[in-house]
Amino acid sequence: MPTLKERLEGALLGLLIGDALGVPYEFNQPNVLPPLSDLEFIPPKGFHRSHEGVLPGTWSDDGAxxxxxxxxxxxxxxxxLNDFAKGLVDWYETxxxxxxxxxxxxxxxxxxxxRKLIRGVKPEKAATDDEQSNGNGSLMRVLPxxxxxxxxxxxxxxxxxxQSLVTHAHIRSQVCCALYSLWARRIIEGALQAWEEATTTLRQIYGIDSPETCEMDYYIRPDKVAEGQGSGYVVDCLGSARMVMSAGSYEAVVKAAVALGRxxxxxxxxxxxxxxxxxxIGGIPERWLKNLRGKEIYEPELKKLIAWRTSK
Ligand SMILES: [Mg+2]
Incomplete structure (x- = not known):
């Protein structure tokens, strides 16, 4: 079993590397992607990479x-929320x-x-909360x-x-972020049925017949077999992630995720x-750890995180 330190390192590097691995393949349908063995930071010859000009091993908006x-x-x-919103504006502007x-x-x-935050709108009021506004943009960054x-x-x-509210205010996005966070927490605790335990806890916290539980049961459907198509819809993204977790090793999981396309x-x-x-961290291939860019950016934060979590 990995130690807490190894899990924290694995999680942060795992998300940054997954993001960087997916960047050159974004927007493609699965049938035009290279075979699994060729899904690397540098795509095989002849494959027209997305985000031309971005160097291999670079994380995108998700990692940032x-x-x-x-x-x-x-x-x-x-x-x-104010500090986090300020950080998002700094990312966008500088x-x-x-x-x-x-x-x-x-x-x-x-x-x-x-853009609304820049105009002075409060973080609680900056995002739209209509049902169509359920992209995976708040889920992708919540793990920390x-x-x-x-x-x-x-x-x-x-x-x-x-955390979701500032850009994705609809209840569905918020519930997906909560479920994913509890799932992660159960894994840190070493739970054998981490997803199922997270679902049970979340229902208890929300209460039967609450709008959140209804949202979860009608739309997210966490008790069903995991499925997803790699789309940008928050529910599909969470389902896709859950589905590819059964692919095996870290490498197999992220390659299966990229192979879904979109x-x-x-x-x-x-x-x-x-x-x-x-x-x-021991489960992540050395070549990806070595070739991930931006070490000077993530390393100080990772060190602080480990110090905080391993202190009393
Ligand atoms: Mg991205």
């Missing part, structure tokens, strides 16, 4: 925003937590909310919350909702964070 969240949590010692300070691959809802959190399960759930970087980020948490 996850690091923005982590840094905010470590600095504020709480889920501070490339804070982006490799080379370059921002690319910005989601539609996130960009719209950030579960890694950092030492509070109760219901505090973790509340903070996961808050939103490859985010699916591999969401799945890769969980797989890294499950297997620890």
């Amino acid at each position: 925003q996850a690091l923005v969240l982590l840094a905010s949590l470590l600095d504020c010692q709480k889920m501070d 490339g804070y937590m982006a490799v080379d300070g370059k921002v690319f691959d910005v989601g539609i809802q996130t960009a719209s909310a950030i 919350l579960a890694l950092w959190h030492k509070g109760s399960d219901s505090d973790l759930v509340n903070d996961a909702h808050k 939103d490859t970087d985010t699916t591999a980020c969401v799945a890769g964070g969980i797989a890294g948490l499950r297997d620890g």
Whole structure:
């Protein structure tokens, strides 16, 4: 079993590497992607990569925003919506937590909310909450919350909702973030049925017949066999991540995520964070750890996270 330190390292590197691995393959249908064996930071010859000009091993908006969240949590010692929103604006405007300070691959809802924040709208009011606005943009960056959190399960759930609120205010996005965070927490605790236990806890916290439980049971359907198509819809993204977890090793999981096509970087980020948490840093291939860019950005935050979590 990996130690807590190894799990924390595996989770953060796992999500950053999953994101970076998916970047060159984004927007493609699965049938045009190279075979699994060729899915690497550098795509095989003849494959026209997405995001031309972005160097291999570079994380995108997913990784950058996850690091923005982590840094905010470590600095504020709480889920501070104003500070987190300020970090998102800094990322968007100046490339804070982006490799080379370059921002690319910005989601539609996130960009719209950030532009409102820049105009002075409060973080609680910046995002739209209609049902169509359920992209995976708040799910893709939430994992550091579960890694950092030492509070109760219901505090973790509340903070996961808050984290989503600033760009993705619909209840479905908030519930997906909460479920994913509890799933991660159960894995850290070494639960054998981490997903099932997370689902049970979440129902208890929300209560029977609450709007949140109804949302979970009607739309997210966590008791059904996991399925997903690698799309940008938050429910499909969570289902895809859960589905590819059964592929095996960390490498097999993130490759299976990318092979779904479409939103490859985010699916591999969401799945890769969980797989890294499950297997620890030792489960991540050396070549990817070596070739991931931006070490000077993530390493100080990772060190602070480990110090915080392993202290009394
Ligand atoms: Mg991205």
